[in-house]
Amino acid sequence: MDAGQTRPARLAVGVVSAGRVGAVLGAALARAGHTVSGASGVSRASLLRAETLLPEAPVAPPDEVAAAADLVLLALPDDALPGTVRGLAAAGALRAGQIVVHTSGAYGVDVLAPAAELGALGLALHPAMTFTGRPEDLERIAACCFGVTAADGDDAAWNVAEALVVEMGGEPVRVPESARPLYHTALAHGANHLVTLVAEAADLLKGTGVGTPERLLGPLLSAALDNALRHGDRALTGPVARGDAGTVRKHVRVLSEHAPAMLPAYRAMARRTAQRAAASGLLRADLTDDVTAAIDTEEGHP
Known part of the structure; x- marks a missing residue:
């Protein structure tokens, strides 16, 4: 042909x-x-x-x-x-x-x-x-x-x-040819890292004694994915987007104690979430510094 x-x-x-x-x-x-x-x-x-x-x-x-x-x-x-x-x-x-x-x-x-x-x-x-x-x-x-x-x-x-x-x-x-590397990076970042993120969340739940973490995570993550695809940053929820610095500090502490290998990834994603939440107006400007400080506290303590 x-x-x-x-x-x-x-x-x-x-x-x-x-x-x-x-x-x-x-x-x-x-x-x-x-x-x-x-x-x-x-x-x-x-x-x-x-x-x-x-x-x-x-x-x-x-x-x-x-x-x-x-x-x-x-x-x-x-x-x-x-x-x-x-x-x-x-x-x-x-x-x-x-x-x-x-x-x-x-x-x-x-x-x-x-x-x-x-x-x-x-x-x-x-x-x-x-x-x-x-x-x-x-x-x-x-x-x-x-x-x-x-x-x-x-x-x-x-x-x-x-x-x-x-x-x-x-x-x-x-x-286009010139966009191919960025195209693939976007897909790999979304799909591959999503699998890692979900697996780590399931591992944490297993540590609490939950025998079927997929049943707990399934509806929550499916709704989060659907909302993110429909609404972008406006779909953000949770303590970082709300400015709940105390809760974020607890997350850092519990990961430091029970899953230290996960802590760097949590911090990196939480920082990026804070940046996007602030840029979209979800995270109040007067709470941004407190949330960022909580993310970066050593073992969850100021």
Whole structure:
């Protein structure tokens, strides 16, 4: 398929490799009518995913998978992507007329330059979703946005990228090459650190004897997330935003005594919360200094 086409034809898709993302997106493309012509995988988990989600696809080495494909889907860790692209190009596995897609959020299409130099169409399609690698992920794609990037000024390439995402059931969001690092930082900061934050809150609750912290946290955190997405900083609640310095001081003290490893993260988030609450008018100016002092007190004492 050449870059002038804006609607993907029925393509032979090669999945490199059948990790959580690759196997699911390969299955989504197959569901859209494409054929998964091959998949690579080394670990037992990858091979099992390929068997479950891509049952008709033969498993082969990456260069063989890529060489047989019209669309090469590179679902690789960020650090492995540049070297793999160079290796596939050097091995003769990439060629003019192919579409070469990667799923990394951290990179745009510049990383695919070795493929583009051979005449392939390079696209970045990053699903803004966490994957389990199980069949239910296929349904979750329907509510998923993809950060899409194509070569600047190549409208046909952008259209192909968006068409592929729509075929998989997702919603394309254009992200320019220059904005890709900031885009990925935003998603990682929100999603990855949220998991850490929730897990630490659950650990603290377990320390109080609560046997099912997820039942206690679920409604609270779901409401907080929904409110934050709807209302931004106006959704802030709690002692920092209210200016309750005494309560904040107690938090610092109890963390110092029972979970000192969590204290630096609590302080960093509380400081940032205070800054945002003050800037939005939630935290009164006459209380800001007291709250900041409480956050920074040594072991919760003035």
